[in-house]
Amino acid sequence: MGRNKYAAAKGAEYEITVAADLMRQGFEVFRNLSPAGATDLIARKTPHVLLRVQVKSANGGTATMRGNDVLALCEPKLNRIRYQVLNECLLPLFKSATLMKIRGVKQSINGHRQANGFNVPDYKPEATNEQTA
Numbered sequence: 113m114g115r116n117k118y119a120a121a122k123g124a125e126y127e128i129t130v131a132a133d134l135m136r137q138g139f140e141v142f143r144n145l146s147p148a149g150a151t152d153l154i155a156r157k158t159p160h161v162l163l164r165v166q167v168k169s170a171n172g173g174t175a176t177m178r179g180n181d182v183l184a185l186c187e188p189k190l191n192r193i194r195y196q197v198l199n200e201c202l203l204p205l206f207k208s209a210t211l212m213k214i215r216g217v218k219q220s221i222n223g224h225r226q227a228n229g230f231n232v233p234d235y236k237p238e239a240t241n242e243q244t245a
Contacts, residue, residue: 120147126186127152127167133193134165137207150178157205170194183212 131141131153139155153165163181170185177183183196195209203209 122169123167126169126184126188129186130165130167130184130193137205139163139205151180153184155182161202161205163202163205177212182209 127143131143134141134153134155137157139157142154142156144152144154150166151164152167155163155165157163164179165182165184166176166178166180167184167186170187171189177198181198181202185194185196186192187194195206196212197203197206197209198212200211203211
């Protein structure tokens with residue numbers, strides 16, 4: 113636990129800010145209680161898609177996916193959160209997100225993208241009542 117109290121408090125503040133934003137976008141959000149966990153938040157918008165979210169400050173430092181599906185970069189001075197997703201199939205879940213380009217992500221034989229040894233499932237949005245009517 114080499115982080116100082118200020119950094120830990122800022123990290124917790126960013127996690128709460130991202131959680132609130134995700135809830136506004138229609139996600140259910142669960143927060144990791146472990147201070148050293150690889151995933152900060154779990155977000156769910158549909159019954160079949162659970163997203164692992166890593167929250168970081170965009171003001172510097174190293175941003176890494178570490179087995180997560182989404183990177184949420186907080187920019188407090190601009191009052192903005194930028195979402196970067198690992199799989200383009202996840203883009204429709206967010207109001208605004210970009211596809212993260214990282215080394216070590218490749219197409220597998222079955223067509224799923226793989227990162228950090230995890231299969232990233234293809235996401236197809238479910239039809240809503242408005243779309244089917």
